[in-house]
Amino acid sequence: MSEESIISIKNVTKRFPVGDGEFTALREINLEFTTGEFSGLIGPSGSGKTTLLNIMGTLDSPTEGEAIVMGKSVSKLTHRESAMVRNMHLGFIFQVYNLLPIYTVYENVEFSLLLQNRSAAERKQMVMDALEWVGLQDMANKKPSKLSGGEGQRVAIARAMVKRPDIVLADEPTANLDAKNAHAIIQTMKKLNREMNTTFVFSTHDEKVMGYLDRIISLEDGKVIKDEWVEAKFSIS
Amino acid sequence: MKLAFILAFKNLIGAGLRTWLNVGILSFAFVLIIFYNGLLDGWNEQARRDTIDWEIGQGQLHFSSYDPYDPFTILDGHGVIPSAEREGMIPILLRQGTIYPKGRMISALIKGIDVNQTELKLPTHLLRESEAQIPVLIGKRMAKNSNLSVGDEVLMRWRDKNGTYDASGITVAGIFDCNVSMIDQGQLWMDIEKLREITGLTNHATLFITTDMESKSVKNWNYFSQEELLSDLTQMIEMKKTSSSILYGLLLAIALLAIFDTQVLSIFRRQKEIGTYIALGMTRMRVVGLFTVEGSMYSFLATIVGCIYGVPLFLYLAKTGIGMPDANQEMGIVIAERVFPVYGIGLIISTVILVVISATIVSFIPARKIAKMNPVDAIKGKIQ
Numbered sequence: 001m002s003e004e005s006i007i008s009i010k011n012v013t014k015r016f017p018v019g020d021g022e023f024t025a026l027r028e029i030n031l032e033f034t035t036g037e038f039s040g041l042i043g044p045s046g047s048g049k050t051t052l053l054n055i056m057g058t059l060d061s062p063t064e065g066e067a068i069v070m071g072k073s074v075s076k077l078t079h080r081e082s083a084m085v086r087n088m089h090l091g092f093i094f095q096v097y098n099l100l101p102i103y104t105v106y107e108n109v110e111f112s113l114l115l116q117n118r119s120a121a122e123r124k125q126m127v128m129d130a131l132e133w134v135g136l137q138d139m140a141n142k143k144p145s146k147l148s149g150g151e152g153q154r155v156a157i158a159r160a161m162v163k164r165p166d167i168v169l170a171d172e173p174t175a176n177l178d179a180k181n182a183h184a185i186i187q188t189m190k191k192l193n194r195e196m197n198t199t200f201v202f203s204t205h206d207e208k209v210m211g212y213l214d215r216i217i218s219l220e221d222g223k224v225i226k227d228e229w230v231e232a233k234f235s236i237s
Numbered sequence: 238m239k240l241a242f243i244l245a246f247k248n249l250i251g252a253g254l255r256t257w258l259n260v261g262i263l264s265f266a267f268v269l270i271i272f273y274n275g276l277l278d279g280w281n282e283q284a285r286r287d288t289i290d291w292e293i294g295q296g297q298l299h300f301s302s303y304d305p306y307d308p309f310t311i312l313d314g315h316g317v318i319p320s321a322e323r324e325g326m327i328p329i330l331l332r333q334g335t336i337y338p339k340g341r342m343i344s345a346l347i348k349g350i351d352v353n354q355t356e357l358k359l360p361t362h363l364l365r366e367s368e369a370q371i372p373v374l375i376g377k378r379m380a381k382n383s384n385l386s387v388g389d390e391v392l393m394r395w396r397d398k399n400g401t402y403d404a405s406g407i408t409v410a411g412i413f414d415c416n417v418s419m420i421d422q423g424q425l426w427m428d429i430e431k432l433r434e435i436t437g438l439t440n441h442a443t444l445f446i447t448t449d450m451e452s453k454s455v456k457n458w459n460y461f462s463q464e465e466l467l468s469d470l471t472q473m474i475e476m477k478k479t480s481s482s483i484l485y486g487l488l489l490a491i492a493l494l495a496i497f498d499t500q501v502l503s504i505f506r507r508q509k510e511i512g513t514y515i516a517l518g519m520t521r522m523r524v525v526g527l528f529t530v531e532g533s534m535y536s537f538l539a540t541i542v543g544c545i546y547g548v549p550l551f552l553y554l555a556k557t558g559i560g561m562p563d564a565n566q567e568m569g570i571v572i573a574e575r576v577f578p579v580y581g582i583g584l585i586i587s588t589v590i591l592v593v594i595s596a597t598i599v600s601f602i603p604a605r606k607i608a609k610m611n612p613v614d615a616i617k618g619k620i621q
Contacts, residue, residue, distance in 0.1 A: 094513075
């Protein structure tokens with residue numbers, strides 16, 4: 001791991017059993033992600049974006065090669081250790097938000113902090129800060145079922161960011177949103193990336209998201225076919 | 238663990254009707270188990286107390302050849318105990334006889350008892366106070382069967398020590414009401430001295446009732462402690478408890494099956510939630526714990542709900558008792574007209590523990606599946 005690198009992917013191959021055979025989702029991937037990056041994995045369906053994101057998120061491990069997240073080899077982590085890495089260093093944003101339906105917005109955002117055994121006062125302050133970042137302070141007591149798609153995804157961002165993680169992994173975060181909401185969401189994330197120096201890694205094939213990315217990694221058939229730093233097309237106010 | 242309880246409680250309350258259906262049926266099983274066991278305990282307690290008070294005293298000394306289960310031993314199953322050794326004991330002499338109320342012939346067991354005794358609740362003072370030539374006491378069941386009332390005279394026939402038949406009129410001096418049918422059905426109680434006189438069995442007795450719990454050792458006589466004499470009753474109630482446990486075992490099984498089913502369905506339906514928990518930093522085992530706690534919390538809620546309607550019900554029943562049908566009392570079972578259930582703290586705690594442990598086990602079994610879940614598939618809800 002280099003001085004700034006927080007994720008290091010070294011010759012990672014991932015195969016899944018399919019019937020009697022195997023499907024290779026990732027082939028000898030080598031990537032480095034540094035602090036404060038706003039990067040995206042792009043490519044068609046089945047290109048391996050989500051699989052790579054899952055490995056970076058310690059939810060899955062490589063079949064071959066090594067993935068090092070926050071200085072820890074994903075393959076060598078126990079369930080408890082990988083849970084600890086996710087809880088302390090990683091934030092997730094999912095395509096369908098995955099908010100816990102019976103909890104309020106406040107409780108959804110608070111959840112990660114409960115796992116960190118933080119005090120009630122500290123939790124309250126951090127949750128209200130996170131809701132302020134995404135502009136949902138007034139919706140703290142609403143249930144996810146009462147939120148629009150854009151609001152739901154903003155809650156998911158607040159939930160991912162509330163613990164001030166080092167890395168946020170977002171899997172198709174704008175796929176279920178209209179253009180206006182998609183822009184708003186991605187701008188919120190970009191703003192947080194700038195202000196808090198959090199590394200964001202997206203999996204997306206949404207042109208709108210790509211317009212905000214600083215680095216675009218193109219995948220095809222499980223291989224990196226292009227990895228380039230780009231000038232962001234859209235800027236944030 | 239505290240977090241698991243908080244989350245489990247929120248999840249259960251959030252699940253709404255599904256939770257309350259499970260809680261309802263589990264609380265019903267819980268209340269029914271306590272109710273039925275309390276009823277049996279109350280019956281047991283009353284029956285033991287009544288049997289001691291009316292029939293067996295602190296223990297009994299039986300003549301060696303007398304077998305209470307064999308009526309053929311009554312004729313010769315009697316003997317004499319030297320006066321020094323029978324100090325403080327109440328003699329009872331048994332003889333077989335027949336009475337002829339209004340032309341009917343009814344076999345009766347004639348029991349002679351010391352009219353001055355106070356160990357048994359039998360109102361033997363009525364025999365002492367009666368001016369009739371041969372006063373007798375009968376129980377309410379005997380009175381009903383023979384259609385006799387206080388003051389009625391009826392012909393009684395018996396055999397003396399030589400086997401010779403004799404007969405005389407007897408007068409009903411009193412009718413007693415007790416729950417112990419063994420001292421009532423087909424029995425006549427009279428002064429033992431009068432019975433000895435008419436049978437020629439001077440100083441003889443079939444059995445003695447002891448007034449203390451001390452074991453007696455007398456040649457040709459067998460001592461039976463209170464517990465031995467109550468063993469039939471104890472066994473009957475134990476058998477009743479065992480058979481009734483099948484009933485509430487079934488009810489509990491239905492309630493637990495509902496929890497099991499809910500858990501299986503819940504784990505399938507909530508796999509995205511499970512995946513999200515893992516992604517947010519919970520270990521799989523912690524999620525297993527959360528779902529297990531959720532299942533076991535059904536039993537805690539059932540305990541609370543059961544208390545809400547069970548406690549007033551139990552208090553009411555413990556105060557007013559539960560009426561028992563006459564048929565039970567006439568079948569030789571020691572049972573009161575009203576049984577007052579006893580709801581001991583031990584019964585309640587053991588039932589709560591049983592329900593909580595059972596609910597926890599049936600919750601844990603399906604929850605184990607979470608430990609094997611692939612979080613990536615769970616997040617997407619792809620697990621079939």
